[in-house]
Every structure is written in C-alpha cells, then in structure tokens.
Amino acid sequence: xxxxxxxxxxxxxxxxxxxxxxxxxxxxxxxxxxxxxxxxxxxxxxxxxxxxxxxxxxxxxxxxxxxxxxxxxxxxxxxxxxxxxxxxxxxxxxxxxxxxxxxxxxxxxxxxxxxxxxxxxxxxxxxxxxxxxxxxxxxxxxxxxxxxxxxxxxxxxxxxxxxxxxxxxxxxxxxxxxxxxxxxxxxxxxxxxxxxxxxxxxxxxxxxxxxxxxxxxxxxxxxxxxxxxxxxxxxxxxxxxxxxxxxxxxxxxxxxxxxxxxxxxxxxxxx
Amino acid sequence: xxxxxxxxxxxxxxxxxxxxxxxxxxxxxxxxxxxxxxxxxxxxxxxxxxxxxxxxxxxxxxxxxxxxxxxxxxxxxxxxxxxxxxxxxxxxxxxxxxxxxxxxxxxxxxxxxxxxxxxxxxxxxxxxxxxxxxxxxxxxxxxxxxxxxxxxxxxxxxxxxxxxxxxxxxxxxxxxxxxxxxxxxxxxxxxxxxxxxxxxxxxxxxxxxxxxxxxxxxxxxxxxxxxxxxxxxxxxxxxxxxxxxxxxxxxxxxxxxxxxxxxxxxxxxxxxxxxxxxxxxxxxxxxxxxxxxxxxxxxxxxxxxxxxxxxxxxxxxxxxxxxxxxxxxxxxxxxxxxxxxxxxxxxx
Amino acid sequence: xxxxxxxxxxxxxxxxxxxxxxxxxxxxxxxxxxxxxxxxxxxxxxxxxxxxxxxxxxxxxxxxxxxxxxxxxxxxxxxxxxxxxxxxxxxxxxxxxxxxxxxxxxxxxxxxxxxxxxxxxxxxxxxxxxxxxxxxxxxxxxxxxxxxxxxxxxxxxxxxxxxxxxxxxxxxxxxxxxxxxxxxxxxxxxxxxxxxxxxxxxxxxxxxxxxxxxxxxxxxxxxxxxxxxxxxxxxxxxxxxxxxxxxxxxxxxxxxxxxxxx
Numbered sequence: 001x002x003x004x005x006x007x008x009x010x011x012x013x014x015x016x017x018x019x020x021x022x023x024x025x026x027x028x029x030x031x032x033x034x035x036x037x038x039x040x041x042x043x044x045x046x047x048x049x050x051x052x053x054x055x056x057x058x059x060x061x062x063x064x065x066x067x068x069x070x071x072x073x074x075x076x077x078x079x080x081x082x083x084x085x086x087x088x089x090x091x092x093x094x095x096x097x098x099x100x101x102x103x104x105x106x107x108x109x110x111x112x113x114x115x116x117x118x119x120x121x122x123x124x125x126x127x128x129x130x131x132x133x134x135x136x137x138x139x140x141x142x143x144x145x146x147x148x149x150x151x152x153x154x155x156x157x158x159x160x161x162x163x164x165x166x167x168x169x170x171x172x173x174x175x176x177x178x179x180x181x182x183x184x185x186x187x188x189x190x191x192x193x194x195x196x197x198x199x200x201x202x203x204x205x206x207x208x209x210x211x212x213x214x215x216x217x218x219x220x221x222x223x224x225x226x227x228x229x230x231x232x233x234x235x236x237x238x239x240x241x242x243x244x245x246x247x248x249x250x251x252x253x254x255x256x257x258x259x260x261x262x263x264x265x266x267x268x269x270x271x
Numbered sequence: 272x273x274x275x276x277x278x279x280x281x282x283x284x285x286x287x288x289x290x291x292x293x294x295x296x297x298x299x300x301x302x303x304x305x306x307x308x309x310x311x312x313x314x315x316x317x318x319x320x321x322x323x324x325x326x327x328x329x330x331x332x333x334x335x336x337x338x339x340x341x342x343x344x345x346x347x348x349x350x351x352x353x354x355x356x357x358x359x360x361x362x363x364x365x366x367x368x369x370x371x372x373x374x375x376x377x378x379x380x381x382x383x384x385x386x387x388x389x390x391x392x393x394x395x396x397x398x399x400x401x402x403x404x405x406x407x408x409x410x411x412x413x414x415x416x417x418x419x420x421x422x423x424x425x426x427x428x429x430x431x432x433x434x435x436x437x438x439x440x441x442x443x444x445x446x447x448x449x450x451x452x453x454x455x456x457x458x459x460x461x462x463x464x465x466x467x468x469x470x471x472x473x474x475x476x477x478x479x480x481x482x483x484x485x486x487x488x489x490x491x492x493x494x495x496x497x498x499x500x501x502x503x504x505x506x507x508x509x510x511x512x513x514x515x516x517x518x519x520x521x522x523x524x525x526x527x528x529x530x531x532x533x534x535x536x537x538x539x540x541x542x543x544x545x546x547x548x549x550x551x552x553x554x555x556x557x558x559x560x561x562x563x564x565x566x567x568x569x570x571x572x573x574x575x576x577x578x579x580x581x582x583x584x585x586x587x588x589x590x591x592x593x594x595x596x597x598x599x600x601x602x603x604x605x606x607x608x609x610x611x612x613x614x615x616x617x618x619x
Numbered sequence: 620x621x622x623x624x625x626x627x628x629x630x631x632x633x634x635x636x637x638x639x640x641x642x643x644x645x646x647x648x649x650x651x652x653x654x655x656x657x658x659x660x661x662x663x664x665x666x667x668x669x670x671x672x673x674x675x676x677x678x679x680x681x682x683x684x685x686x687x688x689x690x691x692x693x694x695x696x697x698x699x700x701x702x703x704x705x706x707x708x709x710x711x712x713x714x715x716x717x718x719x720x721x722x723x724x725x726x727x728x729x730x731x732x733x734x735x736x737x738x739x740x741x742x743x744x745x746x747x748x749x750x751x752x753x754x755x756x757x758x759x760x761x762x763x764x765x766x767x768x769x770x771x772x773x774x775x776x777x778x779x780x781x782x783x784x785x786x787x788x789x790x791x792x793x794x795x796x797x798x799x800x801x802x803x804x805x806x807x808x809x810x811x812x813x814x815x816x817x818x819x820x821x822x823x824x825x826x827x828x829x830x831x832x833x834x835x836x837x838x839x840x841x842x843x844x845x846x847x848x849x850x851x852x853x854x855x856x857x858x859x860x861x862x863x864x865x866x867x868x869x870x871x872x873x874x875x876x877x878x879x880x881x
Contacts, residue, residue, distance in 0.1 A: 007711065008713075010707075010711075011707050011711050011713055013703075014703045014704060014706055014707035015703070015704045015707045015719060017700045017703060017704075018700040018701060018703065018704040018763055018767070019704070019719065019722070021700060021756075021759060021760060021763065022722070022726065022760055022763060024756070025738060025756050025757060025759075025760035026725060026726050026729075026734060026737075026738075026760055027722075027725075028741060029734075029737035029738050029740060029741035029742075030725075030729075030733075030737045032737070032740055032741045032744055033736065033737040033740045033741065036740055036744075043744075044743060044744070086637065089633060090633065090634055090637050093629075093630035093633060093634060094630075094634065097626050097627060097630045098627065098630055098631070098634075106634055106638070108869070108872055109638055109641075110637070110638065110641065111868070112865045112868055112869070113641050113642065113645060113865070115817060115864055115865065115867075115868040116645070116821075116860070116861045116864045116865055117820075117821040117823075117838065117857075117860050117861065117864060118821060118823065119821070119823045119838045119841055119842060120648075120838075120841065120857040120860050120861055121644065121645065121861070123648070123841065123845055123853070123857055124644035124645055124647065124648035124857065124861075125644045126845070127644065127647050127648050127651055127854075128643060128644045128647050148640070148641065148644070151637075151640075151641065152641070201728075205728055205729075205730060206730055206731075208730065209729075209730020209731065209732045209733060210730070210732070211732050211824075212823060212824065212842070215846070216842075216845055216846075226730075226732055229732060229733075229736065230732065230736075233736050233739060233828065234828075239740060242736060243736070243737075243740060246732070246733045246736055246737070249730065249732075249733060250729065250730075250733055253728075253729070253730070321787060322786075323783060342786075342792075343783075343786040343787060344786045344787075344788075344789050344790055344791055344792075344795075345789075347789075348787055349787065349788075350783075350784065350787035352780050352783070352784055353780075354778070354780060356778070356780040356781050356783065356784035357784075358781060358784075358785075358799055358803075359803065360802050360803055369785065369788050369790070369798075370788035370789050370790075373785075373788065373789055373790040373791070373794050373798070374789060417784075417788060418787070418788070421788060421789055427787075
C-alpha cells in the first residue's frame, strides 16, 4: 500500500543521519579497536603487524595490569558506596521533609556544580588539598574528587524515585500499624530502589573508566587502569596493548552490569 | 457537499480485522451516525475516510472519484477530534484561520471569514483568547469553526461531545444539528452514545466487530431491529426464545406468543411497548404473568424488573409512565401485555 | 521544638553541610583567581592581574575560541540530527525501534576513555586523523543520546492529533511540521541545544585523544597546563568557565519553568 512503503522510507530518512553518525564514531571504532587488540604492533607508519593473544594474556600475567584493574574496581566500589551513603539522606530530606521554594532552590544548587566543567572542578580540588591540607597526590584525594563529582548524580536519581512515591502509600502503611522504621524499610526503601540502582550503574562504570581525576589528584599514586590505558596510547604508542586493556575494562564493566541485572529485573517494573 | 462511498473496505492488524469488507454510502448533505461499542471499528472507518488509514481492500470515493491515494490534506475534509486538538500556541482566531492561512488566503478575507465563523458558533469576540482559557464547550465550538472555515466537502466528527457534561452535551447537539442543516454539509460522526445517535442522525449504521449490523433511519432501526445485538445495543429489549411455528412462538413455560411475522425462534419486545397491570388475569393480545422483583422510581417513569417464568432467570423489563403516581411493590403479581405488531422477529 | 520543626532543622543542617562540601573547592578556586599571589599564598590580596594576563595569552584564547565554535556547531548538528530521530521514535511504531533506542546507551555508558581511544584508533586507521574536525565528530556523537532523550520527552506535549488536525485543515506535512510541531517543540529543542553545547564545551576526554599537537580546546589546554605545573591564568580561566556554565544552567532551569510547561 502506498502509505506503508512511504512510511518505511520516512522512518529510514529520519533515523539514518543520527545513527550513521553514531556508527562512524562509536560502533565502527569499537570494532576496529577490537581488531587492533589482537595485533603485535600498531599497524601504522609502515609497520607490519601479526595476530597475537599476548595483549590479553599479559593482563593476567603481569601484575601491574590486573592489580590496577582491581584497584579501579575497588575505587568504583568505594566511590559508589560513599555516594549512596551520603546521597540517600539528602535525597530523602529533600523529597519528603522539605517542600516548596526551598526544595526547588536547594535542588538546583545541588545540581549546578554537576553541570560545571569536570576538569575544572577536579582542578579546583587541587587548590583545597594542597599544603597545608597536604592530601594532594594521595589515594584519598582521588576518592574525594570522584565522590564530589558523582554525588549530585546519586542525589538526583534517588530524589526522583523517592518523589514518585505517593504519600498515600506511607499513610496506608501507618494506618495499618507500621512504625516509621518499618514504613521506611518495607515501603520507602524498596520503592526507591530504581533510583538507587540507576545511581549505582551511573557511578560505578565511569569511575572504573576514569583517568583524569586519578592523574590530576593522584599524581604518581594514580595508577589505576584508566591512566595505564591512556599511557599506552599517548606515551608508549602501544595501541594494541591499549586496545586490549580497553576491552578488558569494557568486559569488567559488562560483567558488573550482568552481575547487577537480577537486581535490575526485580525492581524494573517499579521504575 | 459530497456523496461519500466506501466500497468493501477492510483493515487488518495482524490477524485481527478492525474492518471487514464494509460498504456504505453517505448521501450528500445527510447527517450520518456511526454507532457501536468500543473497538467496533467505527473510528477506523472514520479515519479511513479522512485518509489517516489506508484500506487493505476496497476503495473510498468522494462523488464517485476514488480518494484512497489522495493524501489527507488534499481531500477537502473538515475534522473535529475527540480531544479537540486545538493548537495551544495559537489564539482562537489563528486556530480557526489555520485552514485558510495554509492556503495563503489574503489577510482581509481571513479576518472576515474568521469573524463569520465566530458568529456561526456563537463565540463573538473570543478571537484573541488562547484555547486553554476557554471552557470545554467553547473549545468544542472553536474546533468546529476551524473545521468548517475551509468549506469542506465532508465533515467528520470523532466522538465530539464525549467530554462534555450532560446538559452541555444536549445543548451542543441541538446547535450542531442547526449548523449542519444551515450549511447542508455531508456529516459523518462517530459515537458510542446511542441516545446521541438517535437524536442527531438522519441515518445510522450500527457497527460491531468490524462489520455493519444494521443501517437505516433512527426510527426504522429502533422500531424494527433485525438482530438481537441491534435490538439490545439501541435501547432495551426483552428477548423471547422458544419453539417456532409460523408466526407463533412457544416459550419455555408453554406460553404462546404471536410474532409480527414468521419467526425462527427469537423475538423481542421493547419495555416501553408493554402495559402492566396488577394481579394475574388473562392477557389481551400477547401477554405473560409474573411477579415484580424490583421497581425503580425515576420521577416521570417507573422501571419494573419482573420475574417471569416464561423467560426463566432473565428479568423481564417493563417501563410504565407515571400517570397515577402509584408504584407496584416488589412481590406483587402482575400481568404484562403488548401488541403482536410490537413482537419483532429478529435473527440470532 | 515540634517534631516537624526539628525534622526540618535537621534536614536543613545536613543539606547545608552537603552544599558546603559541594561548593568548597569551587569557591576556593574562584577566590584564588582574584588573589595576587601566583603561588596561592595567603594573605589574600585582591587583584585582577591574572585575568589581564589571560587576555594576552594567545594560546588560551585560541583554545577558548576553538571550544566555543565547536560547541556551537555541535549543538546545531546534534539538535537537528537528534530531532529527526526523536520524531521517528515519537510518531512511528516499527520493529527496529527498540534496538535503536538501546543503541543509544553505549555512547553514554561506555567509559569515555574507551570511546576516545577507539575513535583515535579508527580515525588514524581510516585517515580521518586528529584535529578539530575529529573532535567535532566525537562531540556530536556524545551529545546525540542526550539530545534524543530531551526532545523525546518534549514530544509528550505535542500530541499527534495536533498534526492530524493541521492536515485535515489542508496543511501539507511540511506546513504542519513548521507551524505546529516546531513551535510546540521549541522549549525542548532549546534545552537540547544547550545540553549539547554544555556537553561539548566541557568535554575533555575525547578532545584530549583527538587533539593534534599545537591545536586544542580549552579543557585540553587546561589539562596540559596542570600537568606541567600551571600558570595562575589557568585559575582565572577556570573560574570564568565555572561561573559561565553554572550561569547557563540557571538560565536553562528558569526557561524550563516558564516556557516548558504547557
């Protein structure tokens, strides 16, 4: 039918530009980088490369790689945990105990730094953490910088899901005899899980992949997987190794997502 | 003003037929109602005439010329949507003028015609307002004016009065009909409200499950339904089933009924055609005996639900005009009687 | 104090502390930008010397200019491309829709480090090479998912029946789009464009990998300066950026409140 064929063409014309762009800049590059990860040397400038698995096996055999991958994971856990710990009360107070103009104003104030330049924000921490505070170029510095960067994110997602909880549900629970603690544990907390889970995924993944904050705030102590990968590309020109390590990082991220997906499924219909 | 014909049109969504080989002719200048329950296909048919839906079989024609391949904006129709679909960012005047302004009509003519339209729908002076400042009834009139300004060949209305409260709806029904008569424009409207269809239409088509159940003038369909579905969809009906024998119908308890023609075992009689008397006595014409189960007093009339052995567990309905102010109480025995001519033979 | 009063007081205190933590480094940096000492030593002496030095720092100025025009072009391209795709998602149902929507996730969930390195690899391998054009390619890709989501949300306010009504009144599909859809979509388009601008202007990671020697964007310049042992002009420009992006966000928030709701 004339209308149907035209419809397919229209849809194609509408979505093609955006998705071709993404194919060229995201999907194809990833495929090519995967190819690179199996080569011995960077195949540019006249060099001939051969197929090898050493880039991947090196990850497991050389301590510097797997140890720092572990450090990245560890940092991911700490940052996520701290963000959740501090963000949940803030989101809760905003959603349930404060109202009106105050709420909007505070919410806006919390989100604002989030929208400023991440690099500049990280840089600003160097001012605070240097002498006489003396924390610059230490592990805690990286931690502080990352928590500072992602805290608003956690507050935002948790706030949104808390706000969506109908107050009448809480009233119903209270009318049935639940104490405030029980109401929180059995009604509020479960219903806010979509927001908590969003926060976890939106924080954990970027933290694992971060390299700017570790470099700036950690200096030489910054050795996590991110800076190592950056080094392979920028300093060592060992792109195959960098590519392989990138995909290892990607695999770690995917594993984390898969590990968390049962939780996601359980709370998905609440989202 | 145009005659619209749909010829054996169908629309399939997967294995489901929203419309199944439907053929209808909408005469020039008539006010035609498409009536049916939700999901019956009536809106699909309307949108097919408008051009939003392409028929999988058959054709749509205006004045004998096929329009299936003509895009919506070139069909020369006017349409009023269920939610009015007024453009929120334009004023009332700009909303109404829209059809003319997309044709690049001169400013002076636009202003004049918009003024005429505002008069026609009785909203003079409201041109500068925004849609959200108007009440539901007023918005509806703006939607109508917008549809009519381009002098369309066909006016299509998709449940236009659904969102209005009862009183407003009745007022709007009268106005709508007046305007339509004045302009003599072929109008097709969709509704699930049978009272509305009855009062407004020159002719009605009852649609069920993608097929036409019956077509005809309101009085015709109401007084002579041809199926149990139609009889029960348009008004109320008591269904009498039994053993057929020519024009006689023998019911479950042995009572004999005369039908208005040779029957196939089913007939209906409408509650308002029934006379109800206290006590059990031999009926005149067709009649049955029973007991009042419930009496609902609604001021001008009383609705009786009766337990009648002849119809088994299904309550027998009778409407009585409130002539004497008295109500027969539940538990009392009664005799109901009605004319043979009102015992209508229907197909299953 | 009533129970509710105590609650609000406690909540206010906690939130106040949190805000203090969030703004501490920012405030310190802005203050130090106005301090005469090049080594951030106290006592604090108000001076605009570093802002003046900024005005003559050609390298930084060039980088700022690059960042600016790249952000503008990114916003334009991403908004147009994103609007088309969002329109398809809002008005049509088709089998590939779910897949396409899922494909919007990788650019934002994959760590930007990996997106950056893979672009570097691919661009070199295919001869596209590094440079401002490459940075532009990358920025639009990052902005697209956000733009599509923001405009998609705005489509809720533009019901399909409005476009249908325009068609029945005789408007061509193009007229219906430009006179009805576009004006109603406008708040969403503006928000999306601002979003894309912000994403691009602040973008560091991708730009870092795709910037050739000698040519770069502002964040990349700032980073090199930090790594080398910075000049205080970096402080000044950082303070400016922070104030600018926060100011922009305030404007967006205001705009959304007054213009976006219908």
